[in-house]
Amino acid sequence: MRKSAADPKGVLSGSHFLDGDHALAEGALAAGCRFFAGYPITPSTETAERFAERCPAVGGLFIQMEDEIASVAALIGAAWGGQKVMTVTSGPGFSLMMENIGLAVMTETPMVIANVQRAGPSTGLPTLPAQQDMMQVRWGSQGDYRVIALCPDSPQECFDLAVEAFNLSETYRVPTFIMTDETVGHMHEKVVIPPADQIGVVGRNWYQGPKADYRPYQFTGKDVAPMVKAGDGYRFHITGLTHDERGYPNLTVEQNEKVVTHLIEKIDSNADRIIRLDEDEIEGAEVVVISYGITSRIASRAVQLAREAGIKTGSLRLITIWPFAEKRIAELAGKIKGFVVPEINYGQMVREVERSAAGQCKVVGVGHCGGAVHDPEEILAAIQEAAK
Amino acid sequence: MNMNDQTFRVESPMAEFLRMERMPHIWCPGCGIGTVVNSFAEAVKKSNIDMDKLAVVSGIGCTGRVAGYVKLDSLHTTHGRAIPVATGLKLANPELKVVVVSGDGDLFGIGGNHFIHAARRNMDIVVICVNNFTYGMTGGQLTPTTPQTANASTTPYGNYEYPFSLPFLADACGATYVARWTSLHARNITKSIREAFNHKGFSFIEVIAPCTTLYQRRNRLGDGLDALNYYKEEAEVGQEIDTRDVGIDFQSEIRMGRFVKRDKPTYYEAVNERYANVLGDDYQLYGMSKPEREEKARREAEERIRMQALLEEEEARLLAEDIGTDEEGV
């Protein structure tokens, strides 16, 4: 998808001291997001607050909805009204969003949703970090589908990945998630926002042909149909029911196969283009630590300690969580003794690593109940075990 | 539809308004939803509004299928969520007229929270509820409007819950236009929809309509015609009725009419005013400058005055011709 320069109006170029939540809002504004619907929840509220403060001067609109169900519903309406749209939340709100995330998936509506994760289940530890919704983002709404999820490890990356999330979301017409956590969300660091002309933004792919020929969908499993917006005379229809290219319900198994395989394949067949990894000293490594988000910053300390102890340790940071980097991990599994997978949950992404490694090497998970980050020593112990 | 399909599709007076390629529709014979669609089409035609700028959003249910049949930008959403989708659509593209058409269960059961907040905000949308006192699509269960003692599949011994009176609820929540009719009063529905199109702010129109297959049958109330007879006997129009007095009991009198019409800034106007006051020229909603916003508001106000005059003129003509409105004529 072609990128063009960001609209300078939304870009706060310069060097700032921001927390991750605020950086998300700046990334959204830089990406051209002009509609934000949200409901307050710790530790994500600061993103909504920042957007609310910044948007009037940038030509955007913020609305505080009555709940998170309504927030995602409003995004769907606003996206088909022609806007780039975003919301943020945390665990309890994320659970409420699931139904309309499904509608967005089914109607192929672009939107960006950030989940600043806190520890659960339920209300759990509202002000403390976790990475416990990594599977919910993948499977949380009913039915079979794919989404894209990214995982920043710093406020700078919150900005960068917010822009990236909008670009992916527009390219594939799919809800795209930023799965950050309380620690990154509330951590203040330097964030450099480049000049607008150095920020590549994917605009909406507007349909240009004759009105009568417009079809909101194409089920190719590769590309998505261009979009139109309400009010431009296309008289489009969208529904959460299984539908044909015109968007009309077609409640047959045959049509469902077309729709569902398309929703899956448009992501899977483009996985190589979507997935971004950050690799360090993988070549010749005995053990590779796979981590993401805040945990990678703790893991890097453990990796350093392991290297000092003479274990050849590589690091692979998942910037893209979904689609999962299964090809790369399968490839490495044949060459190393083991993977170590620390995460602030009791074993979510480690299952994907096990599935991808398919028994070729050891896979050692390092779980955590949530509410804090790991002690690097625990990760070091796992590296030592994997290296045996 | 076994008469010549093709001819029907092209020549039907509704062809301009409906997605004829989607006919026949799913509704049962005698169902009241069709009347509402007809009145809506009539209102659109008479209002002369640009159909390209009119969007319909529905939730889930038999009534929720309306969005799929109208030849307009149309969104068939999730159960209860039509109003927040409409809110997003309207705010993203304020040029649009956005109409929600959905059922009593959808709008006031699962979606009740959205209704009360959209009314509170005076969101500039039109909400039309087909109130058939039941969950039609799922087989006749209890809804928040089912009258006490009425039989529903989940209250097989008769309903013991207190129902909502929808105009009262809408009024209390801040709706600035509230009306109720029955499906017998097609012309009144049309007129109300036209008024609502022309009204600035949250407009709510309740249409009492029969679910013949479930509510009527389960309560041994006969068919669609019997329902219309009930409306004819018991529905009464009144002037200046207090919405506190319009509750409906099982097969009781139905008080109808336009209950509320008041002027109050819409959500969008309130946003504009607030931001413009505080931020002055720095404020540019969707890139529109202050003079542009003011010019737009002026144009819209003029158009509303023109339309209201037309509506009233037409009403006077009807009365003069002694055709009368439905509640007088039928």
Ligand SMILES: Cc1ncc(C[n+]2csc(CCOP(=O)(O)OP(=O)(O)O)c2C)c(N)n1
């Ligand atoms: C979240 C959710 N819960 C339940 C349903 C099942 N459901 C479909 S339609 C419906 C009731 C619709 O009733 P109403 O809004 O009164 O519409 P009607 O069919 O009477 O026109 C229900 C409960 C659903 N689709 N989604």
Ligand code: SF4
């Ligand atoms: S089930 Fe009831 S509401 Fe649904 S179409 Fe039939 S009569 Fe109408």
Ligand SMILES: [Mg+2]
């Ligand atoms: Mg109903």
